Amino acid sequence: MNLRKILLFSLGPLGNAVLGLFILPISAWFFTTEDIGRLSMYQLVVSFSIILFGMGLDQGYVREYHDSPGRQKDTLFKTLFLSAVALLLFIVLASFLLPVDLSFLITGIKSEWISLYIVLGVMLAFSSRFFALILRMNERALAYSLSQLLPKLVFLLVLLVYLYFEVASKFEYLILAQLVGVSSAFVILIINTRESLIQAAKASFDLTLLKRVLVYTIPLIGSGLTFWGLAATDKFFLRLLSTFEELGIYSMAYSFSGAALVLQAIFSTVWAPQVYKWAAKGEGEEKVKNLVQILALLICLVWSLTGLLSWLSLLILPDKYAKVDVLILAVIAYPLLYTLSEATGVGIGVKRKTIYALLATFMALVVNILGNYLLIPTFQSGGAAISSAIAFFIFFIFKTEYSNRIWISFERVRMYFVITLHIFLASIFNIYAGISLEFRLLSYLGLTLFTIILFWKEVKLSFSFVVDFYRTSK
Incomplete structure (x- = not known):
């Protein structure tokens, strides 16, 4: 994958980050904090549905794509997509028979319209996930990025329409704006993948292939x-x-x-397919080692930069969000450590030992449950942030160590040490709210300099890597 394609793949996440700079203050000033919380619960339900009813077949498609020559790719997509959609439709139909108010369960509001919006949102996001993979695996970088960018862009436009026409700030309108954004992306994905979808429709359904893929995806x-x-x-x-x-x-x-999600989205889009391609050819081990160390440096520097700049959030948010600037220091652990674990733990996917990913996640989940139960009653959202940061550090360590045992081994002590310092600082600033901003800035400035000195070899390596990559991609 050349530099141009990587930049085009980056367009979606970067664009979403820019759009977020406009969406966050508008939604914060226009809707209540309670409605922002309700929207978060809705988004959790959507992500849960994609994971559960997708049966991991989206990841199976990514893993098997390069091992499926020619028209077998069409068979692969049809088999996996239809299997996942069939399960989703069954669950959706069954949900209408249950005596449960879906809207009240998720948002605390009784509304048939909100229940309908939730179901439609799940179905559209679910299908869009699979259609987008066609673009991703065919390296149609621009089309893929636009499909990721469109939902947030349309969401922003709908919010601006609300402001212009002075629409009431009700949760129903907030979730509707989300649904319009997802619907627009769904339509564009249908258009951009129509030829592949037609070919997949003509392909046969391979039950044997489904069974083989499920062996990989069930864990x-x-x-x-x-x-x-x-x-x-x-x-x-x-x-x-x-x-x-x-x-x-x-x-x-x-x-x-x-x-940080920009970094996660870009890296996750490019990294796994590329490493699987290297592994299929029996090469790339030294490249993986070097890239892991460079990424560790980058992750630590992004975390430090967040510590230096998080106070800027207070300039665009209402006073009721005064805690956000210190919460960011801890909650950013999720996207950063997850991104780094994708690199350090890639051997789990290469060796198809997905049970190790399950064990790492389960141990971190136990830590997170216990941490939230103990810390939230005392520290509220700050306690949740601290617990989440510690749990994702546990997840990262175990996933990294498992991968090192079964595939490529590389040096980890430095990255563990610097990340520990970041979590310690984030915890201190969330527990002791009275610590001055000046002290916080000095702490993160010192940590930034320490990281650069500790990873000086990687600093030089990253510069030479960028230069070489640019020359070979011309």
Whole structure:
């Protein structure tokens, strides 16, 4: 994959980060913190549905794509997509027979319209996930990035329409704006993948292929659900042990970690397919080692930069979000450590030992449940942030160590040490709210310099890597 394609793949995440700079203050000023919290719960339900009802087959498609020559790729997509959609439709139909008010269960509001919006949102996001993979695996970088960018762009436009026409700030309108954004992406994906979808429709359904892929993905279902629980535990405990207001403040802090999500989205899009391609050819071990160390340096520097700049969030948010700037220091651990674990733990996917990913996630989930239960009653959203940071560090360590045992071994002590310092600082600043901003800035400035000195070899290596990569991609 050349530099141009990587830049085009980066367009979607970068664009989303820029759009977020406009969406966050508009939604914060226009809607209540409770409604922001409710939207967070809706988004958790969507992500849960994709993981559970997708049966890990989306990841199976990525893993088997390069091993499926020619028209077998069409068979692969049809078999996996139809299997996942069939399960989703069955669950959706069954849900209408249950005596449960879906809207009230998720948002605390009784509304048939909200229930309908939730179901439609799940179905559209679910299908879009699979269609987008066609673009990703065919390296149609621009089309893929636009499909990721469109939902947030349309969401922003709808919010601006609300402001212009002075629409009432009700949650129904907030979730509707989300649904319009997802619907627009779904339509564009249908258009951009129509030829591949037509070919897939003509292909045969391969039950033997499905069984083989499920052997790989079944552990991923448990791992995916456990990881979803790991990422969602803090929000659910805030919902149970605190208020929608605290959940809304916490969710706003998570939204500001979008800068780190850019890095995660770009890296996840490019890394796994490339490493699987190297592994299929029996090469790339030295490249993996070098890239892991460079990424560790980058992750630590991004974390330090967040510590230096998080106070800027206070300039665009209402006073009710005053805690967001310190919450960001901890909640950013999720996207940063997850991104780094994708690199350090890639051997689990290469060797198809997905059970190790499940074990790493399960241990981190247990830590997160215990941490949230103990810390939220005392520290509210700050306690949830601290617990989440520690849990994702546990997840990162175990995933890294498992991968090192079964595939490539590389040096880890430095990255463990610097990340420990980051979590310590984030915890201190969330527990002791009275610490001055000046002291916080000095702490992160010192940590930045320390990181550069500790990873000086990687600093030089990264410069030479960029130069070489640029020359070979011309």
